[in-house]
Amino acid sequence: MSDKLILIKKRPDFLHVTRNGRKVVKSGFVLQAASSRRSFLTPVYRIGYTASKRIGNAVCRNRAKRRLRAVCRVLLPREAVIGYDYVIIARHAVLEMPYQKLFKELKFALTEIKQETDDVPLFAKNTNE
């Protein structure tokens, strides 16, 4: 596999993560994660970005997604769990937050989810779809 991120594109997949996943709230974003309901040939993790109208106009929404993308590109290959779908929802503070603080928040959130999933064996997660 390459280190390129695979995106979630379908609305049903987004809703699946929101309903069945775990949630970690930080000042800059909300991170949700759940085991994927689709099975791939090679097990991968996927990421989806959400910036709603509450963030602001089109410029603000694009900017929020870009900053989150920049952080995820560095951290996800290291910290993500294979076979999981992640959804990251932007909050208003992400626009003015310093990069180092955002970096720490995401790292903390990812390890929190990783610890919870370590309780369950990995093969059990891929078979529940």
Added chain:
RNA sequence: CCGGAAGAUCGGGCGGUCGCGAUGCGCUGCAAAAUGCGUAUUGAGGAAAGUCCGGGCUUCACGGAAACACGAUACCGGAUAACGUCCGGCUGGGGAAACCCAAGGGAAAGCGCAACAGAAAAAACUCCGCCGAUGUCUUUAAAGGCAGGCAAGGUUGAAAUGGUGCGGUAAGAGCGCACCGCUUUUCCGGCAACGGAAAAGGCACGGCAAGCCCUAUCGGAAGCAAGACCAAGAAAGGCAUACGCACGUUCGUAUCGCGGGAUGUUUCCGACCCCGCCAGAGGUAGGUCGCUAAAGUCGUUCGGCAACAAACGACGCAGAUGAAUGAUCGCCGAUUACAGAACCCGGCUUAUAGAUUUUCCGGCACC
């Protein structure tokens, strides 16, 4: 120097590291496509916005003519592919000036409207009022009443049938005159809107058309989720006519002729374009094309007051599709506004921190 008016340009810059979209080239590969890697180039705006107008493009079966309906526009001339845009001018209004603002045709084609107030709201009239010369009555007379005359003044209102002055009269009145306004005619200037002059008319023709309307001009409708192709998947047939096979049923092929069909409605013409009719089934979002080179941008010369046009030269300038621009370091500058292409152009409108610059007007000071 201070205050003001009208424009024009820009709207963070330079360099390094990691990463993203697109295109070209090379490698990978038997080959093509795809994937991956490397490398080079390139990658949001003046409004990309609102979707308010005008076009291109695509589909609706093609073209032409007439009438009606609906909608839009509206001083004049020009520019333009076109426009409700732009330029120049006219008229009216505002400002001390530079300059700014205006949907600014027609109310003697017709219909309609004007609450409240007021005598009266479009047909003319007389509530208060003025006069009462003339005629007549009362009376010694003055005077008063009536017949009658008048519309100057008053009241209401957004709006009341020319304005000012003089003459005139019983009181008055364009009743007469002067000036201004208005209407008509003629002449002159101008492509025209319109302007100027003269003569005549005693004034007839109130307002609203962003009320219906009239006149002139223009307009078919829907929109790239238009539309074209591919892949995948699914279903059920019945009826009419003709032909083949045929006793018939069944099966297969076809829809000439006849008949029917239009994109506002109706009618007509041409061409001969499309179509058997009824009913049913599946699909809900995969791919490719459309998709960016265009009424293009910049410069010079020339024509024009200008909008703009012509010629020559140079440039090659986003094409995503869960949707590409971020992170970080250094320097300058600065507490950086409004804000992100989605088929493409020309405008309009709205949002916008700040910076640069041109021309003009007024005031003050100096020469």
Added chain:
RNA sequence: CGGAGCGUGGCGCAGUCUGGUAGCGCACUUGUAUGGGGUGCAAGGGGUCGAGAGUUCGAAUCUCUCCGCUCCGA
């Protein structure tokens, strides 16, 4: 992205075409009837007509420009 429609008291709606008085139902307040409450009866308060310009003597209404919301679309 494209195309339609709607904004009027606290809530749901008339009135807009055809300009002049903003009205209806529920809710609210007060009084009355009852031992008390509900129902009933009587009276009352409450509206920048989404915002800003224009036309007009006069605008919720006509025209233009903005703001917000809702719906539709291979």
